[in-house]
Amino acid sequence: MGNIGTPELLIILLVVVLIFGSAKLPQLARSLGKSARILKAETKGLRDDEEQPAAAAGPAAEPAAAPSAPSARDRAAQLRAEAARLEREAAEQEGRRPGALPSGEPIEGVPVSDYGRNQR
Numbered sequence: 001m002g003n004i005g006t007p008e009l010l011i012i013l014l015v016v017v018l019i020f021g022s023a024k025l026p027q028l029a030r031s032l033g034k035s036a037r038i039l040k041a042e043t044k045g046l047r048d049d050e051e052q053p054a055a056a057a058g059p060a061a062e063p064a065a066a067p068s069a070p071s072a073r074d075r076a077a078q079l080r081a082e083a084a085r086l087e088r089e090a091a092e093q094e095g096r097r098p099g100a101l102p103s104g105e106p107i108e109g110v111p112v113s114d115y116g117r118n119q120r
Contacts, residue, residue: 030090034086038082041082045075
């Protein structure tokens, strides 16, 4: 009952193509890949954070001598730098300059052509 076979996968793929359109599928896959990489990095960071206090809890370790985990601000700065790097890579792949808005994609529900007028 819980097995998904080839016919079911084809039906799911057809529904996805109908919902998102074939032109948006590469962008959707790229976005999904970025999200998976970020999730993997965050879970690794959480595991590292859990292992550091366990290693420092030994009787010979002094609190001042134990390496401290990166602060929230440091981690936020690292994530911003990673996001900027990913944006530059995506812009290069799409043939646009970094920071430029992808053409035709709505931002906050407003078409890109109208978005700049509302920001002034």
